[in-house]
Amino acid sequence: MITPFSSCVFKPKIVLTITLIIIFAVNAYGDTTTSSTCTALHEQNLSISKCNYVTTNIGCTPKGYINYLKIYYCNFSQIPELGFVLLLIWLVLLFYILSNTASEYFCPAVEHLSQTLKLSPAIAGTTLLPLGNGSTDVFSSVIAFTSTSDGGDIGLNSVLGGSIFISMVVVGVLSLLITYREKVVILDKPNFIRDVVFLLVTLTNLLVIIIIGRISLLISVIFVSTYIIYILLVWYMHFISTKKHKAILEAAKDNEHHFIRVPLLGLVDEEEVVHPAERIVDCDEKIVPYSEKRCINMLLYVIKLPFYLPRRVTIPVITKDSWSKSYLVTSVVLAPIMVALILNTQMGNLGLKTSLVMYFVVFSIGIALGTCTFAFTSSIMPPQKCLVFWYASGFLMSVTWTYVTCNELVSLLESLGNIIGMSPSIIGLTILAWGNSIGDLTANVAMAMYGGPDGTQIAMSGCYAGPLFNVLIGLGFSFVFVSWSNYPASYVIPEDPYLCETIGFLMVGLLWALVILPKRGMRLDQTLGGGLLAIYLCFLFIKLARALGFLGFDLLNYL
Template sequence: MPLTTLQWLMTTTSLSQEAINFPLHWGLPIIVSHGNDTTEGADCQEVGKLNVSLRCKFIRETSDCNDTDGYIRYLDGAFCSFPPQLFPLAIFLYALWLLYLFIILAVTAEKFFCPNLSAISRTLRLSHNVAGVTFLAFGNGAPDVFSAVAAFSDSRTAGLAIGALFELLTDTEENSIPTPHGSEYGDEYRPLLPLQHTTWQIFWEGINPVDSRKWRQKRWHWKIVKVFKIPIEVLLLLCVPIVDPDKEDCNWQRPLNCVHVITSPVLCLFCLHSGTYARYVIQGVLPVWALVLLIGIPLSLILLFTTKNGEPPKYHCIFSFVGFITSALWISAVATEIVNLLRTFGVIFRLSNTVLGLTLLAWGNSIGDFVSNLTLARQGYPRMAFSACFGGIIFNVLIGVGLGCLLQMGPSKPELQLEAQDLLVWILAGGLGISLIFSLIAVPIQCFHLRRGYGIALLLLYVLFLVVALLTEFGVIKLKS
């Protein structure tokens, strides 16, 4: 059963009165610890049953508690960096950090990912449907495929990959409607005559995310949110190029694009596997990120001396692909942090792996897709976003599950055995099948003109599926023996 924060504190208080030398294996299934070896066979959620003085050691020695795919070790921070009396403070700070990660996702998708995707589709002359099921589906589905492959590497976590395939499909509305390609400033501030700017002026305007006239017009709550957005916007403006076909110069900013030649590959390296590849030292002498930096500097100088301000080169469209890849990897890295943070909440409140896979992990894995698709739809590309909803799922199921299973098979292991979930497996498969059949029937009946009722029906279908799956997990719904 899930634990509330109050119940957790009551457990902490009661356990702290027990003897300090209480055995580590109390209430745990098969735990073996030898010196500094990793604890094997233990579930990380069992940390709540331990004495307060033993929880930090358990978190650090249990393999199931290792956050090796993220930048921050949230479990270690919650149980080792904060004393038991300040444990609610750790939960509160993690909740604030989770909210900020959502803001980072929204900013990246709206101002960097979607504009470059639009530029790519125009450069290749792709229809919105084709762009949705190809580039957008790949960009959205790549993190889920990597997660599924990693999950299938262990039969205990393979169920998480299956459960996380059932993504949250929802819709939200806001009062403000952004201008095309995520521009905050619109056309009203665009000068009638082009102005000649120096190189440094172009660079400063390129990395400045605040418009002074709009700042004076906005209300205080918008300004507060904007202050929190400024650091991440400046970082992304320095690292992610943006190509806008609607502008005469396609948003060519010569000094800033020269910097992108250096910073974009470095950011991509640090986004891959939590920066492990970037920190790898070649023959114990030179790290990979330094090598990429040394290669990027001369290329940047060549670009600087062979181009002019206001005249984009013929190969400027390449920057849209670079920006798309960089923003997609950044979204993947942020989504990974969200998944790790949600998993930390699952451990704290003692949610089972199945419930975690159906709820928090599924929502965390889908938040990047949700923000990207929603932003595209609100910017005037609903067909591309709708195509990506189905193209992403197909990509995840066929490539993610297929590749994950294939990598675990070999000559000595012709099949992959998952944990038996009994009735829940049929509910998962049935929920996916019913939703696809419903869309297969409802969309042609409406002559492919989707209305609000279709979205409401999908939401109700998801809520019904989630309720039935959770009731089955908690034993309320079960088969007669």
């Protein structure tokens, strides 16, 4: 069964944005008298001097838990090729852990939590799902704005960079893949126009704020309140659509040969009846002998065990398919300890006494929770009471694991950039930006291709509802906090001559979709996809050319 939460499968974006911004904010907030970069690394000629440099220079200190530069320049100084290959393999594994954590733990927790709270699919799809996927973006933006003087610039670029990738690249790839598969998909026009127009209006308001250069507390409150209007409109449209669909279903319920699906975003008539029980079997699929298949499964299990077990024993799971009382008891004992370890490492040296007290408290809490879980849960079926607590615990721990993985992923990407001599600006524009949004691309493509009649509708909704949430709530709350701290004076927006350029490209992409789709009968095709990808390539070319020094003017001023 397809639910509105299936669109968050392979969703590694959840905490990557907050990790990046916290890293930059902490760096900027630190001692400015010390070196904060590792730029002189390639000025060292000898391998031993490079090893000494990365171990003594503060700018080469890893942001994660592993010192990749030390491993590469010290442990593999004689065979750097092997060291680089191992780092690339670890990069792939980190992306796998990030995607798998979201698909196996985060999405089921969000889905079951919404069912427990009895939220309708339309309302949950525009509230709980964006909140789960974008809550860390909100926190990251607030942290960036309130931590340093440069944090506002980082927060604005982070949110806008993710929005332009999702609304152009993801939608473009979806359209081209659907055309390639010769699949006819007609989007629900009213809901599509609602989302795109709201995003355009929001970007217009943001552009005005940036041009003015300051924002007051009242304006910031009005800006963030726009999302309430959006939710109320979604609620109203869903109410009207539900009444209409009920009337249609009642009129057609006696017709056994007519099958109607009611998706999240509207009614889609399918000439071909789609039965959930049907399974398309590839004629070329080879039958693998049982013994060989068993050996392959055992080998895969052994390979995945080191990455599966740590998450399984720290993330509470109470679904029927994955139910295990021993795992649940272990997870509720170890989860608080893991959170304490992360807090202790991220908050710096808290002192021996403070650390011991914290560990004693969380260990006591874990033992108490484990004892209660062991005493009051069945060994043959998952708990039937306090479901909100269990699903919320699984949600929080899956976010925690995503944070840890993203922290390590960003550290590795920065280290690889230093190894190959890539400038930080290009790393941010390419590797980090794409890594930040690769989850949205994977999730929405998978949802559109294999999510049934509703899959493309849900995927397209996520391509516009997600950026809208991040801009209105993420930047909106950031504006409220900084305006409040400066009250009665207004908050001065950090000067960045290229923010307007980014917003301009984003609006061009949205207008292209808003014009092309209705003209094409709301069908996704190569015209929409090719145009969006062309606009993004132009945007990327200008950014990279400017970063490399080939372009020294502001495009908007030039035009």
